Every structure is written in structure tokens, then in C-alpha cells.
Amino acid sequence: MNDLISTVDWSRAQFALTAMYHWLFVPLTLGLAVIVAVMETIYYRTRSERWLAITKFWMTLFGVNFAIGVATGIILEFEFGSNWSNYSWFVGDIFGAPLAIEGILAFFMEATFVAVMFFGWKKVSAGFHLTATWLTAIGATLSALWILVANAWMQYPVGMEFDPAQMRNVMDDFWAVAFSPVAVHKFIHTVFSGWILAGIFVLGVSAWFLYKKRNPELAIRSIKVGGWVGAIGMLITLWSGDNSAVDVARVQPMKLAAMEGLYDGKCGQELVGIAMLNPDKQPGDDLDPYLFDISIPKGLSLLATHSLNGFVPGINDLIDGIELTESGDTIHTVSYAERIAMGRQAHEALRTYDAAMAAGDTAAMSAAAADLKANYQYFGYGYLSSPEDAVPPIGLTFYAFRLMVCIGGLLVLVIAVMLFSAYRRQGWLDKKWLLWVAMLSIPLVYVCSQAGWVTAEVGRQPWIIQDLMPVQAAISAIPTATVILTFCLFALIFTGFLAAEIGIMLRQISKGSKMDYESLKD
Amino acid sequence: MDTLTCLQQYWWLIIAVLGAALVFLLFVQGGQSMLLCRSLTSTDRKLIINVLGKKWELGFTTLVVFGGAFFASFPLFYSTSFGGAYWLWMLILFSFILQAVSYEFRSKPGNIFGTRTYDVFLFINGCVGCTLLGEAVAMMFFGGEFTVTKTNILDGAAPVISQWAPTHGLEAIICWKNLLMGVMVLMLARTLGALYLIMAVSHDESFHRKMRRNLVVNAAIFVVLFLVFAAVLLTADGVQVAPDGSMQWVANKYLHNLLDMPVVACIFLLGVVGVLWGIAAPLITKGYRHGFWWSGAGTALVVISLFCVAGFNATAYYPSLTDVQSSLTITNSSSSIFTLKVMSWVSVLVPFVLAYIAYVWYKMSGKPESPANVDQVY
Numbered sequence: 001m002n003d004l005i006s007t008v009d010w011s012r013a014q015f016a017l018t019a020m021y022h023w024l025f026v027p028l029t030l031g032l033a034v035i036v037a038v039m040e041t042i043y044y045r046t047r048s049e050r051w052l053a054i055t056k057f058w059m060t061l062f063g064v065n066f067a068i069g070v071a072t073g074i075i076l077e078f079e080f081g082s083n084w085s086n087y088s089w090f091v092g093d094i095f096g097a098p099l100a101i102e103g104i105l106a107f108f109m110e111a112t113f114v115a116v117m118f119f120g121w122k123k124v125s126a127g128f129h130l131t132a133t134w135l136t137a138i139g140a141t142l143s144a145l146w147i148l149v150a151n152a153w154m155q156y157p158v159g160m161e162f163d164p165a166q167m168r169n170v171m172d173d174f175w176a177v178a179f180s181p182v183a184v185h186k187f188i189h190t191v192f193s194g195w196i197l198a199g200i201f202v203l204g205v206s207a208w209f210l211y212k213k214r215n216p217e218l219a220i221r222s223i224k225v226g227g228w229v230g231a232i233g234m235l236i237t238l239w240s241g242d243n244s245a246v247d248v249a250r251v252q253p254m255k256l257a258a259m260e261g262l263y264d265g266k267c268g269q270e271l272v273g274i275a276m277l278n279p280d281k282q283p284g285d286d287l288d289p290y291l292f293d294i295s296i297p298k299g300l301s302l303l304a305t306h307s308l309n310g311f312v313p314g315i316n317d318l319i320d321g322i323e324l325t326e327s328g329d330t331i332h333t334v335s336y337a338e339r340i341a342m343g344r345q346a347h348e349a350l351r352t353y354d355a356a357m358a359a360g361d362t363a364a365m366s367a368a369a370a371d372l373k374a375n376y377q378y379f380g381y382g383y384l385s386s387p388e389d390a391v392p393p394i395g396l397t398f399y400a401f402r403l404m405v406c407i408g409g410l411l412v413l414v415i416a417v418m419l420f421s422a423y424r425r426q427g428w429l430d431k432k433w434l435l436w437v438a439m440l441s442i443p444l445v446y447v448c449s450q451a452g453w454v455t456a457e458v459g460r461q462p463w464i465i466q467d468l469m470p471v472q473a474a475i476s477a478i479p480t481a482t483v484i485l486t487f488c489l490f491a492l493i494f495t496g497f498l499a500a501e502i503g504i505m506l507r508q509i510s511k512g513s514k515m516d517y518e519s520l521k522d
Numbered sequence: 523m524d525t526l527t528c529l530q531q532y533w534w535l536i537i538a539v540l541g542a543a544l545v546f547l548l549f550v551q552g553g554q555s556m557l558l559c560r561s562l563t564s565t566d567r568k569l570i571i572n573v574l575g576k577k578w579e580l581g582f583t584t585l586v587v588f589g590g591a592f593f594a595s596f597p598l599f600y601s602t603s604f605g606g607a608y609w610l611w612m613l614i615l616f617s618f619i620l621q622a623v624s625y626e627f628r629s630k631p632g633n634i635f636g637t638r639t640y641d642v643f644l645f646i647n648g649c650v651g652c653t654l655l656g657e658a659v660a661m662m663f664f665g666g667e668f669t670v671t672k673t674n675i676l677d678g679a680a681p682v683i684s685q686w687a688p689t690h691g692l693e694a695i696i697c698w699k700n701l702l703m704g705v706m707v708l709m710l711a712r713t714l715g716a717l718y719l720i721m722a723v724s725h726d727e728s729f730h731r732k733m734r735r736n737l738v739v740n741a742a743i744f745v746v747l748f749l750v751f752a753a754v755l756l757t758a759d760g761v762q763v764a765p766d767g768s769m770q771w772v773a774n775k776y777l778h779n780l781l782d783m784p785v786v787a788c789i790f791l792l793g794v795v796g797v798l799w800g801i802a803a804p805l806i807t808k809g810y811r812h813g814f815w816w817s818g819a820g821t822a823l824v825v826i827s828l829f830c831v832a833g834f835n836a837t838a839y840y841p842s843l844t845d846v847q848s849s850l851t852i853t854n855s856s857s858s859i860f861t862l863k864v865m866s867w868v869s870v871l872v873p874f875v876l877a878y879i880a881y882v883w884y885k886m887s888g889k890p891e892s893p894a895n896v897d898q899v900y
Contacts, residue, residue, distance in 0.1 A: 067627070068622070078589055088593065088597055100593065501627075
């Protein structure tokens with residue numbers, strides 16, 4: 001059992017490592033593909049050699065980033081089978097479909113047309129090349145769509161039913177899986193956050209050009225395109241973030257409570273702006289959850305329920321199964337202890353069903369199936385030992401969420417000021433402090449982006465499928481030492497390639513800043 | 523035949539076609555495995571890299587789609603094989619990571635490790651990727667050491683349904699039958715690689731001479747290995763599935779499958795003839811450069827027929843050497859009828875996808891690469 005738990009931890013670490021490395025490259029691919037496509041469209045319409053040079057410069061950076069994103073992506077797909085084999089069987093009937101569709105409909109499009117994008121300048125017409133560039137951007141976005149549909153389904157499992165004869169879940173409504181509100185909001189939030197990241201990347205690199213006083217016109221034109229893409233991304237990300245918060249409040253209330261460090265909820269719940277968590281705080285005790293906090297009155301109720309006096313449950317409320325109405329009445333829901341009992345009852349019913357099926361006793365099978373169905377929504381709780389096992393790591397979820405929101409707020413200002421400067425106050429772009437802020441925004445936007453995923457994935461622990469399967473029931477029977485070894489190998493390879501990518505990017509940026517841009521016809 | 527059975531067979535055929543495409547596209551790996559040949563000049567290497575570098579994504583994408591399609595249509599295989607033969611699949615993945623970045627990074631300034639290192643990475647992917655993928659497919663005939671017990675999911679202490687031998691795939695890598703097929707696939711890939719380079723590179727007699735020599739050596743080894751593999755396969759035991767779902771080992775199962783399915787036997791023989799003609803034609807006729815298409819098409823046909831032999835005619839396509847009743851068949855490992863139907867609607871778009879890939883391939887092929895126009899793209 002200890003080895004099993006250790007294998008779970010290391011398998012989680014390996015998946016997190018791969019996912020975080022993958023997410024270093026993918027958002028830049030998603031956003032930069034659009035930025036490059038817009039730039040090439042301008043070139044196509046103006047036939048300006050300068051716009052062609054701008055397009056090719058950013059396309060080179062896109063290409064360096066694209067390859068390593070592809071490399072890390074394939075690992076994620078196969079790790080579902082290699083490290084989470086039980087999961088692959090338990091929900092493969094539903095989860096596999098989006099991955100296959102992604103490959104067939106999106107990844108082929110991306111991989112086919114990216115070759116035209118890089119090598120087709122002299123082989124195809126300008127119109128065909130532009131089409132290929134846009135199709136690469138669309139392919140990358142569609143690819144993200146299906147992956148995010150799969151991820152959203154893990155957080156909000158819909159469109160399926162449990163088949164006791166095969167001991168797995170089977171899909172019964174594809175559209176419910178593909179277009180669940182969680183999937184739609186997650187897709188929009190994630191893809192447009194990629195636009196922000198790429199926009200900030202372009203602003204930061206352009207700021208370096210200006211700082212070095214090299215090819216300023218290239219830099220300002222890039223700021224305009226990158227800034228607009230980033231600004232659009234920011235607006236849509238803010239809107240979808242609000243929708244995502246409502247989704248989380250509705251389908252993953254424990255995650256929301258962890259994001260807020262909220263133990264005892266109330267109607268008109270305040271939103272914690274800045275706070276330090278009390279490290280000694282545990283569910284059920286009387287300690288103050290924060291060492292200090294600055295909160296916005298009724299803010300969380302407004303965000304989570306779109307009502308100033310809406311009730312937001314805390315960790316203790318959820319464990320105890322308590323909700324309040326806006327008039328202050330207490331409603332008893334299903335406590336976590338009851339959920340554990342129901343989960344265990346579902347397991348027992350499944351055992352009974354299996355035995356009855358082996359004996360050919362159809363009456364007993366029907367009775368067991370009915371019992372199972374009545375308790376199945378809490379099937380995963382049957383693997384937990386105590387209600388506290390269903391509480392995610394509070395500190396990591398809480399601080400990651402704050403990091404994402406705070407940096408996001410700062411980036412709104414950076415994009416706004418840089419865009420305004422490029423259009424109305426180009427003199428501001430001579431100010432070194434502003435250029436430094438723009439350059440430093442590049443690492444910040446990556447931290448922001450990673451923090452978003454940490455919030456989403458750590459906050460849903462211990463579930464690999466919300467309420468139905470905890471991580472310890474999802475793994476493969478592999479010795480811990482084996483997973484540790486592959487974890488180290490992945491860490492070594494990814495880190496080596498990340499260092500190489502940064503090295504190449506820096507050289508390409510330097511090369512771009514020294515190109516003979518001014519001599520080109522506009 | 524009921525709808526579910528039809529869909530299961532349809533999806534097995536799609537898996538076969540994807541597998542065929544993957545093996546066909548291994549010509550890229552085959553070409554990479556020649557990169558470190560001492561007889562090659564630096565210009566030769568640039569030519570090889572430039573020619574193969576425009577095609578590597580297709581093979582990589584096909585591998586991703588192959589994995590995704592297997593996951594969606596036969597999830598029990600996905601969970602059993604990937605989670606069980608862990609080292610085999612991990613080594614395949616490691617080798618493919620190396621490929622993905624090497625083309626893009628190798629000649630770029632600031633790449634830290636130097637061009638030579640990335641060429642070694644491509645060589646490793648060429649050799650290891652082909653051999654291990656061949657071994658993974660060989661397990662569909664020669665089996666693996668696993669058991670499947672679905673009730674384990676209710677065991678809180680050890681809830682894993684698919685259990686594998688403690689060596690987790692290392693035993694499969696060193697199994698001589700798997701190794702035979704793995705090395706055979708490597709030699710086939712090198713043969714296809716040589717044929718592709720002969721077709722895609724022009725105006726260089728010296729380069730062609732070297733590739734022809736490579737073709738002769740690799741094709742000769744491949745043909746010998748293929749004959750041995752065919753003999754081993756056709757005399758091997760396989761797992762027969764009874765109408766009640768029970769399974770047992772029977773002698774010469776794959777030979778019987780070929781004889782019971784004459785269409786598959788014809789496809790197999792046509793494929794073999796195609797491969798051999800593709801190899802022979804450029805050697806017999808001086809100046810003929812399109813043997814690649816014959817051998818490539820032949821390879822695809824042989825792979826499709828092998829998948830049919832492995833999965834059809836009441837055969838377990840993934841025999842368990844530990845517990846024969848745990849063996850995987852297209853019936854007991856497939857997705858539900860609903861999911862297979864959904865995926866089948868999606869598969870209607872596959873011809874459209876193939877059409878635009880073919881169109882882009884055609885548009886991007888242009889004139890063959892030659893030393894005169896070798897601008898270092900990678």
C-alpha cells in the first residue's frame with residue numbers, strides 16, 4: 001500500500017512535470033500563430049517587404065517553440081495509458097474520443113500546414129501560404145479545443161453512464177461531453193490566455209529592440225499587432241474567467257473553497273484579496289484561517305453566485321453537508337461521511353452484481369444494478385478513508401490562484417500602456433523603466449499561466465474524475481523506483497531542451513534586431 | 523453480424539490503416555539511421571536532413587493519432603499495454619522526443635549541444651524508434667506477460683486491473699521473436715529511407731551511388747529477416763476465441779488465419795511483391811527513381827494484412843502468456859457501441875484529411891533536392 005501511494009505521488013509528479021513543460025510552449029504557439037497570421041495578412045494586402053520581414057522574424061520564433069510543444073504533447077497522451085492505466089480503462093470509452101478526434105481533425109491540420117508555413121515561401125503562392133498560416137493557427141486552436149474538452153470532462157463528468165457488466169463508464173451523449181459549460185468556458189479561458197501570453201511575449205521582445213534602439217519601426221509595428229491580440233485575449237479571458245468561477249462554484253465547490261482558503265462560508269461572503277494563510281489551520285478546528293487578510297465585502301458571493309447575498313460554502317460546510325439560504329435557513333445536503341458510505345455501498349453493489357452475473361442470477365443483477373445506480377454519483381468516495389481526504393492542498397491552490405489574478409491584473413496595465421504608447425505617445429517608448437516592465441512581463445506571464453493550471457489541477461485533488469475516481473484508484477501497477485527513474489529522465493531531457501530553446505530564441509531575437517530592416521521597401 | 527461487431531471490425535481496420543501509415547512513414551527514421559554513415563559527406567548529410575525534415579511531422583502526427591485512435595476504440599489495450607510494457611513504450615517516447623526538437627534545433631545558433639549531438643539524437647530515434655515500434659507490434663502475435671482482472675478496481679489496497687510481469691516491458695524488448703520483428707522493421711525503414719532519398723535527391727551521382735549501396739545491403743538483410751519472421755509467424759501458436767468468449771492456444775493459428783481469409787492472403791502477397799519490386803526496380807533500371815512508392819504501398823498492404831491476421835477470424839490480438847483468458851480481442855477490449863458510432867462519424871472526414879495531406883505533399887515536393895540548391899533549412 002505504501003508503494004502504491006508512493007507510485008501515485010511520483011506518477012502525479014511526472015504528469016505535472018510533463019504538463020507544466022508542455023504548457024510553457026503551447027500558449028505561445030496558440031497566440032503567436034494568430035499574431036503571425038495577422039502580420040502575414042497585412043503583408044499579403046500591402047506586399048510590403050518590411051511586413052514580410054516582421055512576419056518571418058516572429059515565424060522563426062514560432063517554429064523554435066512549436067517543435068518542443070509537439071514533443072511534450074505526445075508524452076502527455078501516452079502517459080494516460082502508461083501511468084494511469086486504470087483510469088484509461090474506467091473512462092477510456094469517453095476520454096479517448098476527444099483525444100482521437102484531436103489527432104484526426106486538428107493535429108494533422110496543424111502539422112501539415114506548418115510545413116507549408118516554414119518551407120513553402122518559394123513553393124506555393126502567397127495566397128496559399130497565407131491560408132496555410134491561418135490553418136496552422138486554426139489547427140492549433142482546434143487541437144486545444146479537444147484536449148480541453150477532455151480535461152473539462154474530468155472536472156465535470158457528464159454524458160455518460162456506468163456499465164456494471166464491464167466495470168467502466170460508457171458515453172451516452174457526445175454533445176454533452178463536447179459542449180458542457182465547463183468545457184466551453186475552459187476552452188475559451190485557456191486559449192485566449194495563450195493570446196495574452198503571446199501578446200506579452202511580443203511586447204517584451206519588442207521592448208528589448210527599443211531598449212537597444214534597434215529596428216524601432218519593426219518593434220512598434222509588432223507592439224501594435226501583439227498588443228491588440230493580447231488585449232482581445234485579456235478581455236475574453238476576464239469574461240470567461242468569471243464564467244469559470246461560477247462553474248467551479250457549482251460543480252467543484254471544494255475547489256472554490258480551497259482557492260479562497262474558506263472554511264466556514266456564509267451569505268454575502270467576502271472575497272479575499274491579499275492574505276497569508278494560517279499554516280496550522282485544519283478542517284473542523286476553531287483557528288482563524290488567515291494570519292492577516294484584506295478582503296472585499298460580498299465579493300466572493302457576487303463572483304460565485306452573481307448575487308451579493310448568495311451563499312458560498314466553506315470546507316467545513318461541505319464536509320458537514322450544510323448550506324444556508326439567503327434568508328439564513330440551514331439546509332442539510334449530503335455530508336462527506338455520507339458520501340463515503342454511499343461510495344462504499346456502490347462498491348458493494350458492484351461486487352454483488354459481478355457475483356450475480358457469474359451465477360447467472362438476473363434478479364439479483366437487477367437489484368444490485370439499482371442499488372449501484374442510486375449510489376454511483378459518489379462512487380469515488382468509496383476509496384477514501386475519511387472526509388478530510390477529499391480536501392485538496394489548500395496553500396498551493398490558494399496562493400496559485402492569487403498569483404494568477406494579481407499578475408493578470410498587472411498585465412492588463414502593461415498591455416494597455418504599451419498599446420496606448422505605440423499609437424498615441426511613442427515618446428513613452430523611450431522610457432527605460434517602461435521597457436523594463438514590458439521585458440519583465442515575459443517571465444511574469446509564464447508564472448501567471450502556470451499558476452492558472454496549478455489552481456485548476458491541484459484544486460480538484462484528490463479527484464482524477466470529479467467524485468468518481470480518486471488518483472490512487474487510477475494508476476498503473478508500476479514500482480515507484482521505475483516512475484522515479486522516468487521522472488528524472490523526463491526532467492533531464494525537458495530541462496536540457498528548454499535551455500536549448502531559450503538559447504536559440506535569444507540568438508534569433510538578437511539576429512532579428514540586427515537585420516537590415518530600414519533598407520527594405522515598405 | 524450485429525452492429526457492434528461491425529463497428530469493432532471497422533475500427534480494427536482503421537487501426538490497421540493507421541499502423542500501415544505509421545510503418546510507411548518510418549522511412550524518415552530509416553533515413554535518419556543512416557546519418558552517421560562514414561561514407562557520407564557533410565553535403566550529403568545536409569541533403570538528407572533537408573529532405574527528411576519536411577516530412578518528419580507526418581510520422582509524428584500519425585503516431586499521435588494511432589495512440590489516440592487506439593485509446594478511443596480499444597481502451598483496454600491502451601491501459602494494459604501502455605501501463606504494463608512501461609519501459610518499451612517509455613523508450614519509444616524518449617526516442618520520439620529527441621526527433622521532434624532535433625530538426626528544428628540542430629543548425630540554429632545557441633542550441634547549446636551542437637549540431638553533431640542533434641544528429642546523434644536523430645540517429646537514435648531512427649534506430650531505437652523503428653526497432654521498438656516493431657517489437658511493440660510483434661507482441662500482438664507473440665504475446666505479453668499480463669493479466670486482466672476487472673474486479674481489482676474494487677480492491678482499495680491494490681485497485682489496478684491490468685497487471686504485468688515485474689520487468690514491465692524489458693522482458694518483451696529482449697524476447698528474440700519481438701527483437702526479430704523489431705530489427706526487421708528497422709531494416710525495412712532503412713530500405714524505404716534509401717529509396718526515398720534516391721527519389722527526392724537529384725543531380726548527384728555520388729549520393730545516388732551511396733544510397734544504392736545502402737539499399738542493396740539493407741534490403742538484403744531485410745529480405746532474410748522477413749523470411750525468418752514469416753516462418754516464425756506462420757508456425758507460431760495463437761489464441762483462438764470460442765463463441766462463448768473463452769480462449770485457448772492453438773497451433774499455427776496465423777497460418778490458418780491466412781488460409782481462412784484468402785482476401786487477406788492476397789493483400790499480403792501483393793504487398794510483398796510491391797515491396798520487392800520497389801527495391802528491385804531502381805537496381806535493375808538505371809535512372810528509375812520511384813521505387814519508393816512501390817515499396818511504400820507494398821509495406822502498407824503487408825502491415826494491413828498482418829493486423830487483419832492478428833485481430834480477425836476469432837483471434838486474440840494481444841495474447842497473454844500468463845493467463846490466456848486475459849488475452850485481448852477486438853470484442854473484449856473495445857469501446858461501447860455508442861463511442862464507436864461517434865468515432866465512425868468522425869472517421870468519415872479521414873479521406874478529406876488524407877486529401878489535403880496528399881495535396882500539400884504534392885505542392886511541397888517541387889523539384890528534387892540537389893547539392894546545387896541545398897540551402898540549409900535545418
